[in-house]
Amino acid sequence: MIEIDGSHGEGGGQILRTAISMSAVTQESARILNIRAGRPKPGLSAQHVTSIEAVSELCDAEVDGLFPGSKEITFRPGQLVGGNFEFDVGTAGSISLIVLSCLLPAATSRATIRLNVKGGTDVRWSPPMDYLKLVHMAMAKMFGVTFDTEITSRGFYPEGGGEVAVEINPAGRLTGAQISSPGQVRRIEGVAFAQNLPDHVLTRMKHAATKQLVGSKEVKIDSNLSKGRSTGAGIVLASVCENTVLGQSALGEKGVRAEALGEGCAQDLMETVRSGATVDEHMLDQILPYMALADGPSLVTAEGMTSHAETNIWVLEKFVGRRFDVKKVGDLVEVRTA
Numbered sequence: 001m002i003e004i005d006g007s008h009g010e011g012g013g014q015i016l017r018t019a020i021s022m023s024a025v026t027q028e029s030a031r032i033l034n035i036r037a038g039r040p041k042p043g044l045s046a047q048h049v050t051s052i053e054a055v056s057e058l059c060d061a062e063v064d065g066l067f068p069g070s071k072e073i074t075f076r077p078g079q080l081v082g083g084n085f086e087f088d089v090g091t092a093g094s095i096s097l098i099v100l101s102c103l104l105p106a107a108t109s110r111a112t113i114r115l116n117v118k119g120g121t122d123v124r125w126s127p128p129m130d131y132l133k134l135v136h137m138a139m140a141k142m143f144g145v146t147f148d149t150e151i152t153s154r155g156f157y158p159e160g161g162g163e164v165a166v167e168i169n170p171a172g173r174l175t176g177a178q179i180s181s182p183g184q185v186r187r188i189e190g191v192a193f194a195q196n197l198p199d200h201v202l203t204r205m206k207h208a209a210t211k212q213l214v215g216s217k218e219v220k221i222d223s224n225l226s227k228g229r230s231t232g233a234g235i236v237l238a239s240v241c242e243n244t245v246l247g248q249s250a251l252g253e254k255g256v257r258a259e260a261l262g263e264g265c266a267q268d269l270m271e272t273v274r275s276g277a278t279v280d281e282h283m284l285d286q287i288l289p290y291m292a293l294a295d296g297p298s299l300v301t302a303e304g305m306t307s308h309a310e311t312n313i314w315v316l317e318k319f320v321g322r323r324f325d326v327k328k329v330g331d332l333v334e335v336r337t338a
Helices: 013-026 046-059 095-107 129-141 199-212 258-275 281-293 307-319
Strands: 002-005 030-033 062-064 073-076 083-088 113-119 147-153 162-168 185-195 219-226 232-241 245-251 298-302 324-329 332-337
Touching (some): 002 013, 002 307, 013 030, 013 046, 013 073, 013 095, 013 281, 013 307, 046 083, 046 113, 095 113, 095 129, 095 147, 095 281, 129 147, 129 232, 129 281, 185 199, 199 219, 199 232, 232 258, 245 281, 281 298, 281 307, 281 324, 281 332, 307 324
Parallel strands (some): 002 030, 083 113, 185 219
Antiparallel strands (some): 062 073, 113 162, 147 162, 185 232, 232 245, 298 332, 324 332
8 A cells, every 4th residue: 555645745635636546547555644734724625525536436446534624545446447427526616626636547447437527617726627628638648648528617716606528538558758849839729718797808808818929820719708606707828839738827806807817828828838848837747647657758848847746746656666857958847757
């Protein structure tokens, strides 16, 4: 059984999600201690409980200590066999974090897995579902993992009300991907969205983003205006390059003008593009489990290492028989597996 100190490094929910996901994939039981020990509210939150429940259902696992506030759990995975599953994160808990927890276990399953998840599609401290559609989906495909996702309804904090359908295909063995250069930018794509707000919010957000992207080869930002239980707005942009996809996002909040959202998101994206990195800071964290499991070498470059990425590497190396090599190359950080 693999023991993980949940207070290590960044010490948050990422340790839990990675450890449980890798336990299901490798079929190695795991005990996670000191869960979120350094946080204001230590132990499992309701959202963490749902993430673990989701993965446990995919692999018919036995789990000890799974309740809100728990500071220690033991996860004993069973077989991944495919099927249809429904999960409700509750209120505006992040749907995308549930999906990310399930992706690799589902991809290594024997048959297609379909998920229907309710909660928040666009909430703080987690990637928007549109980021998964525009960026993560393309990057996962480079390793042989294919999935599709549809946003049925959007959910924002605090009411939630979002719903997402995801279909994940069995991948067999993952293959390594060496992405040493982004290549030329082919196009910029994205989506600006607003719910229970006037349509001029979208217009202003899109216009501000487009102004920052003048000179780009091709720019197409879709609009998504909806009605629902919760109110919110945001924008997700992706730079589709020859060898990679780079993304950025911005979520609305009280007192922040729509123009500031669009402008800031576009500026952040272009800064990442100009850096020469092959993954943005969010994808760096998300791509590491693929690199850990893939046959053959993998390589990506990023603008810098985040605490999330460093902690993720620490967890991954406990489950797989390979090491990550991280080194500074010019202004970038290179991350590789042999």
